[in-house]
Amino acid sequence: MGTDYVHGYTAAETRRLTDQARTLADLLHAGTQYEAGARVLDVGCGVGAQTVRLVTGSPGIELVSVDISEDSLAQAKARVAAEAPNAQVEWHLGDLLDLPFEDGSFDHLFVCFVLEHLPEPQQALKTLRRLIRPGGTITLIEGDYGSAFFHPRSDAAQVLIDCLTDLQALAGGDALIGRRVQPLLAAAGYADVRAWPCTVYADETLPHLVDGFTRKTFIAMVESVRERSIAAGLRTPEQWREGIRDLERAAEPGGTFHYTFFKAVGRIPDGAEPCG
């Protein structure tokens, strides 16, 4: 979180997150619908791409959206005002590891694309647990850059994907966190943990996904670290030219692209002490 957020707080990044949500919304939010009246905490809402989906997908919830970036929070407010003007959202600027809400004061927590940026995701999940009432749930969604593979294969493209993973690690995060959401939730003390892959596969017969995912989500995500990686001496402009050219081939006719997000749900047992 904060200034180490690996993708950067740029307009391009804002658009990428928006495109991602619009393309992947059905995939990522499938199965997530909260009961009317439920008090839900949207942890690390960023620019609000998922927040809009939460309020439109679960009408009547009381949503509290938290982020550590004042600028992101302002963008999220504007987005919700524009796209879901009737939604009631309480906005909170703050660190998810130090939130002022009372124990057990939420029915559900929603944590999407947040843990990948944290140096201690398991500890964060433990810290968040106290906020959920007995019987309430937490939902995690994370990507895993190690799940990306494509045709035609290309070492030059892989070099760029590895660069993004390396930068995430240098910033204290884990770009390969998706594969371990189940063990993370279980080790943090949640019950009834279930995890499953949400796979995106795109080829020329699926032009919406080629454009919305391969190009505007994945390649855009890799592109978001280009300048930083060159400035840090991790990759050369020539490596970027070759790698992006090859990734774009996967979005052309005859190319294919595969990526997996992971989603997991855990529960606080009925009758548990909320501060666990």
Next chain:
Amino acid sequence: MGTDYVHGYTAAETRRLTDQARTLADLLHAGTQYEAGARVLDVGCGVGAQTVRLVTGSPGIELVSVDISEDSLAQAKARVAAEAPNAQVEWHLGDLLDLPFEDGSFDHLFVCFVLEHLPEPQQALKTLRRLIRPGGTITLIEGDYGSAFFHPRSDAAQVLIDCLTDLQALAGGDALIGRRVQPLLAAAGYADVRAWPCTVYADETLPHLVDGFTRKTFIAMVESVRERSIAAGLRTPEQWREGIRDLERAAEPGGTFHYTFFKAVGRIPDGAEPCG
């Protein structure tokens, strides 16, 4: 095919294929049900693991099962006799690139875990096309060893997976073929091609898949090339010890495993000349 079949014709391999089919049958055969009376060609039936599913999943079809290995074909016959005794299967020993059947004499072709072993899969698909009547279909199923990722991560385990991919390439095949089934079918002249991933994800909350897939399918598949890779000097016994130990950690509580098969269907246009 033939003696270069990378997994080897061993009892362990036969059991692996059986376990794979029993565990993955619902996943791989979902959506494949042929109309009663349809004449279906089971191309490269091997030891019959999928053949049993074809005759039980599509009652009343006329199935012709072909393989190039006499020994595999004998095992397939015995398996069908034991597991689907009422099924009518016509068995044929022969090379899928040189089959004696008339043009357009099949309604559907089913080709599962076969193309990965062929040096020219696109040419094979073109050759097979003439066998299908106008309006008939071909179904492909292939794995992709590049889709395997797991927790805890391990370079030692990856070294073994790469070994299997290398051996497959040395034998003229492509262990990473799953990602390109759609372009292969399209380039071979099939119409209305659709492809999709069939993802297996296993963690401790899914003990059936941990045992049936992670251990008895994937790790068994990697193990199947141990002796050959050591004999060829590609990997050392110590590398095998470390790599298999790490893969087994992915099957223990706290571990996770992900693998993707790809399935694709193509069609011969109505009114097309069957020999295209």
